[in-house]
Amino acid sequence: MNGLIPLQCIVSALALKTAFGCPAVVCSSIHRLALSVCVFALSTLGPALGQIEGLHQRIDGAAQADLPWLSASPTEPAQALRRLSLDLRNTIPTIEEIDAFVAEPIEGRWERWVDRFLADPSYRERMVDWYDKTLLQRRPYQNVDRATWIAYLRSAVDSRTPIDALLQGIVQSAWWNKSARAQQRFFLERGGDAHALARDVGRVFFGKDLQCAQCHDHPQVDDYLQIDYHGLLAYVSASSLAEGKTTDEKGAEQKLQMYIEKAAGDAPFESVFNKGVPFRSATRGPGQIELFEPYMAPDQRYESAVRDGAFGGLPNAPVQSRRSLLAAQLQASNREFSENWANRLWALMFGRGLIHPLDMRHFDNPASNPKLMGILTDSLIESKFDPTLILRQIALSATYQRGRRMPVEAQVDARGVLQVQSPEAIAWRAQLTETLAVAKSAMPGAESSWQEKQSAYDAAADAWREIQKTRINVRVELDAAEAGFNDANKKWNDALAAFDKASAAHQAIAKKISLLDEAAQKLEQAKALGDDLEIQASIVSTRGKIDALKPQVIAAEQAAVAAATARDATLAAKETKRVEWKTVVDRLTPVEQQLQQADTAMILAREGFQASRRFAATLSQRVERLQRVATWFDRSAEAAAAGVQLAQLSTQMPSMQEALLVANNEKAAMEQTSVALQATMAETNKQLEPVTSKGKELLSQQEKLVAAKSQLTDAQGLVADAGPIQAAIAQIDASLTTRQTDLLAVDAIVKQLQANLGEMQKKLGENNLLIANAQSKVQAQQMAFDTHKASIETLKTQADKFAQECAMQKLEVDQHCQAIFAVAPERALSPEQFGWSILTATNILSSYIDNEKAELDKNVALAPDAPASEQQARILQSVRQARDKLQGNIDTFSSLYSSGVGQTNDDFFASPDQALFVANGGSVYGWAAPSGSNLTHRAIQTPDPRTAVELLARGLLSRPASSSELEWIPELIGKNPESKSAVFHELVWGILAGVEFRVYP
Amino acid sequence: MTKRARYACGSMDHALNRRRFLGASGLVGAAGLLGGVASLSSKVAGAIPKNDYRVVVFNMHGGLSQLESWDPKPSTNTGGPFRAIPTSVPGIHISELLPKTAKQMHHLCLLRGVNTAEDDHGKGAYMMLTGRRQTPAAEYPQVGSVAAKMLHDDQTGLPGHIIITPGGGGGRGNEAAYLGPKFNSIHLGGDKPPLNSNKPDAIADDAEARRHLLRRKINEQYLSQRRSAITDAYTHSYEQALKLMERREVFDVSKEPQAAQDKYGSSELGRQCLVARRLLENGVSFIQITHSNYDTHNDNFNFHIEQVGEFDLAYATFIEDLAERGMLEKTLVVVLSEFGRTPNINLYYGRDHWSKAWSVAMAGAKVVQGAAFGQTNKEGTEVVDGQVDHGDIFHTILRGVGVDSSQSLIVDGRELPIADPAAEPIWKVLV
DSSP: OOTTOOHHHHHHHHHHHHHTTTTHHHHTTOHHHHHHHOOOOOSOOOSOOGGGGGHHHHHHHHTOOSSGGGSOOBOOHHHHHHHHHHHHHSSOOOHHHHHHHHHSOSTTHHHHHHHHHHTSHHHHHHHHHHHHHHHHTTOOOSSSOHHHHHHHHHHHHHTTOOHHHHHHHHHTOOTTSGGGHHHHHHHHTTTTOHHHHHHHIIIIIHSBOOGGGSSSSOSSOTTOOHHHHHHHHHHHTTEEEEEEEEEOTTSOEEEEEEEEEOOOOOOOEEETTEEEEEEOOOEEOTTSOEEOOOOOOGGGSBOSSOOTTOOBTOOOOBSSOHHHHHHHHSSTTOHHHHHHHHHHHHHHHHSSOSSSSTTBOBTTBOOSSHHHHHHHHHHHHHTTSOHHHHHHHHHHSTTTTBOSOOGGGGGBOTTSOBOTTSHHHHHHHHHHHHHHHHHHHTHHHHHHHHHHHHHHHHHHHHHHHHHHHHHHHHHHHHHHHHHHHHHHHHHHHHHHHHHHHHHHHHHHHHHHHHHHHHHHHHHHHHHHTSOOHHHHHHHHHHHHHHHHHHHHHHHHHHHHHHHHHHHHHHHHHHHHHHHHHHHHHHHHHHHHHHHHHHHHHHHHHHHHHHHHHHHHHHHHHHHHHHHHHHHHHHHHHHHHHHHHHHHHHHHHHHHHHHHHHHHHHHHHHHHHHHHHHHHHHHHHHHHHHHHHHHHHHHHHHHHHHHHHHHHHHHHGGGSSOOHHHHHHHHHHHHHHHHHHHHHHHHHHHHHHHHHHHHHHHHHHHHHHHHHHHHHHHHHHHHHHHHHHHHHHHHHHHHHHHHHHHHHHHHHHHHHHHHHTTSSOOOOBOOHHHHHHHHHHHTTHHHHHHHHHHHHHHHHSOOOTTOOHHHHHHHHHHHHHHHHHHHHHHHHHHHHHHSOOTTOSSOOOOOOHHHHHHHHHSSHHHHHHSOOTTOHHHHHHHOSSHHHHHHHHHHHHHSSOOOHHHHHHHHHHHHHOGGGHHHHHHHHHHHHHTSHHHHBOO | OOOSOOOTTHHHHHHHHHHHHHHOSSOTHHHHHHTOSTTTTSSEESOOOOOSOEEEEEEEETTOOSTTTTSOOTTSTTSOSOOEEEOSSTTOEEETTOHHHHTTGGGEEEEEEEOOOOOOHHHHHHHHHHSSOOBTTBOOOOHHHHHHHHHOOGGGSSOSEEEEETTOOOSBOOOOGGGOGGGSOEEEETTOOOTTOSOOTTSOHHHHHHHHHHHHHHHHHHHHHOOOHHHHHHHHHHHHHHHHHHTGGGGOGGGSOHHHHHHHOSSHHHHHHHHHHHHHHTTOOEEEEEEEOOOOSSOHHHHHHHHHHHHHHHHHHHHHHHHHTTOTTTEEEEEEOSOEEOSSOOTTSOOOEEOSSEEEEEESTTBOSSEEEOEEOTTSSSEEEOOBOHHHHHHHHHHHTTOOTTOEEEETTEEEESSOTTOOOOGGGBO
């Protein structure tokens, strides 16, 4: 899209649209679209567009991120349209609009739809809602009814009243009569309380919440001073609520609270932390010097004439109005005012300001993009505070259409860890390091610069305070002189009243005498016409009365003269006091001139201080943001390094395990050998046993044989025949020999076995040594393995920690990117957007509009050839009537989902009572039911469930159905063919109750 | 030369402040996402350890007469017709209109030296419930919101801050100020459960299950792409709602045995006390019960016979029940009004607004039991000993349930003390 389209092109494009009956070109078949979007052409785009036309390009130029890889690419077009519709119309687009948009050629499409939405009656209602929430912050209707207030805002929007003019009108509202009741609402609903209003004048008009600077300089915000607060307070301190009397339409007496203004007088104040040093402040606009108005004598401070249409019982208007002075601040010449409203318009489109929170504008909370803030402020001034022109340009910017995803996320894993080794990431890191270094290098200079400027400011402020002391003293004298004058004035007023009374008494008697004299003369004339005794008697009586009154009249005259003298004397005394008062004023004037000079110097120095401090804060914010990104890289690198190390350690694990196993096996084998040896030894021992016992047996036989032989030998001589004995001896000998041989054999075997055993014992001993070695080897291996395993665990924990920190840093970086609008800020729908979107999605809103239009057409049919303007007016009226009828439903959403009275933003929160309302309140589920030609009905009627799912995704969520939705939903319906209607009803409810519907795309 | 004000208390603030603004542009969410969803929906940063203490406040709407309740002055010009009766604590006498309560005195701690110097209903109520005087340019959270914030565990599935009003119509209150709407009260109308906590009859059980299944399935896809503190809190709120529906019978006194119902009596207040006990048992941190209306400019004595009589039965049963169940150790029960009533009896046998010398009763948790602290003079026209005000009482309630009342919360970069730093707890009545 070429941003340099000259104005004529825009105007002719709009004219073209009107000529074609607008949306009909795209989808003439769809009545609903024609009805709700038909053109309310921006009949005039304003006179001095000049630079405004290219604003969207300058926005994009300024919003270019220093690190392009953090700046999101455009969001999907239909989703962008949903965002645009929510911002400009407070509701989602209809399915017809989505379909028409998608079908249109891309060239110039976005601009056409921006203009189409701006021309929609809903845009006007959106602006009414914005003004309402911004100015009244959800305060209940206590003094002004809703109809009056909304009608006022609607007429302001219809007539394209510039923001500054609207606010000036509110501040200067003609409180003395009923005509400006609606404008008064800003003050009335805040109870007219000066402190409440000082706070909200600061917050709403200037974006500064000075609440904590009432009793001392703000304890936390160095930029908010007590003199700032009292400067604002001075605008409203003379105003308060008073009851005025009037008559209503039926002529009955009506009493109304009015926010009236009296002549101002500034009370002294001091810091609770610096008691005994009083200050006074006349009005001081934010960033301005204190403004001294000419001093007027107390008897000249009010207008003498009663204003037209004035209420009974209220004082006349003061000659000098502090509210007019405030109105004078609500215009381009006050940069704080202009910047605040530029910021608020930006917030309307993004859900957050360039400066955020909106009412915390101060030097330590600078714009996230000061250049952009400057451009936007200049453009708002240039547009003459036309919100539509600015909103249109913001909408046209690529910045507005950015998506939610940082491109860097392509290189981020599911845990939030950046793939730092990728070529892209390496290049990014280099760029980041350089950018960060440059930004950091500027910090010391910025820091010392603001400190220097602060010293200069402190000096200027001290000089100002010195003169302020003198002024305070003279002001005290002035108070005394004023009291003296008031006293004299009162005496004069008393004398005046006394004189009036005396004079009236004198005149009454004189009149009586003159009437009696007249009567006497008449009687004389009557008597001349014929003498009559009775008349004569009357004459005498009358004359007598006159004579009797004469001394009285003299006394009365003398009293009157005396009263006149006294009056003149008090007047002279009063005038003397006036002169005295004036003398003090004349002494005060040069002091105040001096003070103003010092003030001017102080404000100039303060501006310097503020600018340098703001610069330092901006820089510091930027460094913090870059630092966050750097930390993300660092943690990611650490996470990656930990990962690599972990992988390495993990690869060593199998070989270590193997070695451990081998050692264990070796040890086991050796142990096996020992066991075998021991077994063999046991076996050998077992073999040894019979042999040994056989040996023992042989020995015992041998002994027995020897014993027998010895007995036989002894017995030879005792018997006659020694033959048999000798034979027996010989036999024994033979046996002995055999035994001996056997014994030798046995002995040989035993020796052999024992030798074997000894051998084995030796082997066993050797093997045991080996086993001990193997054991220590195994232990060593096990230890190495355990250590390794432990370090893997440690590393894993560490890696997890890094990854967690990465996730955290990613969130932080994302938040920072949202703050500089490099990605679209995450935001929930406002309560009103949520409500209207549900009513749009379920066709309730459009059927109400249809009904209203039909009703209007029935009462007064429009001629087919009625001018376009009349037709547009009819549609606008239908839309407004429909919305008014549905407002009660929206109020329910407001009460459940809003942050409540007095908040600047609707901070998102979720609570079970909200969910209970959506689930069981009846309305949402009821609206989701099939009816008329709504989406639920159409989905049920669609034969192919996949087509039905696509229909619902487009119509309710402004996007194509996902592949998984196209799968599981038709499957579910396939399983429950008999409850198709019910399932679609529940599905529509489920989508409306779902999180995607609740938040911005 | 006068420098920019640097306060004794402020040097730390200052050091914090620049950092806070430089860093705090809405970055609270980050920690939250990783820390679960419990703390996400508030604007207030910083985690606060929870304990299992609870608070019940009886708000005697209109202004209970101290002379017909906690601080009788029989046989004096101001005392009115009623006698004082002995209680379970020797030496402490209360009005004969509270015979059942007298038997529970050993659990109670009377504060008889309350002086709040505010005779306007609205302002007095504001002071007693927020512990501060109302100022136009600031809003403070009520004790219920503070208690819910400091004590309530979301996992109970029940709201932390409940206000029971006779005939009240459900919905949500607006007492949380800067703590955020999450800590606003849920209003219960009488002894009825919260609004919309019942599944509509038109939705069959299987349809109910299916529609929530569909909702979850649809969320699942979205959350797999984009999850944040906001999306977590939102989806969680629906699950909380379902949990609350499951626990709906907690609100239903008919589930109590008949004997218990009989004990509490048939008055609406009695049933509310029984609901309150059930809610306490189920983890609700703060319950306020309103008893109305004590604004007796006319016919003070007859009104008090009736009202205090109803209160006596319900309240005494409630205290006894909590004590028997061992719940009183962890539950602080406070009986307060916006102010007391004049010792002087007016022409209409009424008593008017009186904030100079009146009484508040506490029982349970960390507050001493069986005591009367503070004293008024013979005719009850002035505090002569132990004078306390709304700020002290607010601190004492918090301390009484183990909350450090001197701490501050950081909200949007502002440091806000949870109780008025100019006041402090009544240490003598705290254990």
